[in-house]
Amino acid sequence: MTRTDSPLLDPRKTPVQARSAVTVDAILSATIQVLLAEGQERLTTTRVAYRAGVSVGTLYQYFPNKQALLRAVLERHLDEVVSSLERACREHHGCSLHEMASSVITAFLDAKMKSVRTSASLYSIAADVDGNRISREAGHRACDALATMLASATAELGNGAHAPGRTPPRRHDRYRSPSH
Amino acid sequence: MRLAELLHGAMTGIARRLIESPTPHKLHESYRAELIRLVSAYLIASTRPAL
Numbered sequence: 001m002t003r004t005d006s007p008l009l010d011p012r013k014t015p016v017q018a019r020s021a022v023t024v025d026a027i028l029s030a031t032i033q034v035l036l037a038e039g040q041e042r043l044t045t046t047r048v049a050y051r052a053g054v055s056v057g058t059l060y061q062y063f064p065n066k067q068a069l070l071r072a073v074l075e076r077h078l079d080e081v082v083s084s085l086e087r088a089c090r091e092h093h094g095c096s097l098h099e100m101a102s103s104v105i106t107a108f109l110d111a112k113m114k115s116v117r118t119s120a121s122l123y124s125i126a127a128d129v130d131g132n133r134i135s136r137e138a139g140h141r142a143c144d145a146l147a148t149m150l151a152s153a154t155a156e157l158g159n160g161a162h163a164p165g166r167t168p169p170r171r172h173d174r175y176r177s178p179s180h
Numbered sequence: 181m182r183l184a185e186l187l188h189g190a191m192t193g194i195a196r197r198l199i200e201s202p203t204p205h206k207l208h209e210s211y212r213a214e215l216i217r218l219v220s221a222y223l224i225a226s227t228r229p230a231l
Binding site: 097098100101102104105106108109112113116119120123139142143144146147150153 | 182183184185187188191192194195196198199200204205208211212215216219220223224227
């Protein structure tokens with residue numbers, strides 16, 4: 001979850017920081033619960049604070065408004081999905097292309113399907129909370145991980161340029177998005 | 181567009197269709213299996229050197 005635009009979440013002493021993380025996590029979980037139970041229109045910072053078991057003042061220490069809450073929830077969700085994908089990519093370096101495809105697709109869909117209702121509700125709010133930018137950043141991370149994994153699939157490239165010990169020129173770039 | 185971007189696009193597109201379908205849990209396994217089959221075939225074909 002990106003927090004660089006929030007000076008209230010700058011690093012603190014470790015115990016305070018750990019407690020803050022627990023509080024933020026509770027607030028974000030409560031936001032999802034209220035979003036699912038009440039819908040975006042009826043979601044308020046007061047309802048979220050009540051559900052999270054914190055005061056509204058505490059909530060405002062971390063999130064200035066409802067939009068910031070929803071954006072943070074979307075960021076956290078996409079971070080979880082991409083982290084799962086990155087883990088699958090790391091674990092399948094050098095495997096066959098079929099194993100790579102199978103593992104990353106399974107990891108990605110499982111992460112998305114972990115809570116279908118949450119995923120569906122986040123699709124619906126994305127347009128209101130700068131979702132395109134958040135999705136694009138998550139997409140860059142995902143494509144980087146996929147490109148690195150695919151570049152390790154030497155076994156099936158078999159054109160003689162990838163003998164052990166040789167680094168084929170710019171092979172890695174074959175799998176990258178031009179924007180990277 | 182490169183393979184990583186294509187693969188990511190395919191996964192996000194299918195995930196959205198799945199999640200927004202009326203019966204996502206019922207379709208999950210068949211969508212997953214079909215996507216793996218198609219992507220595997222495409223990756224292998226794309227990385228095979230031209231004859």
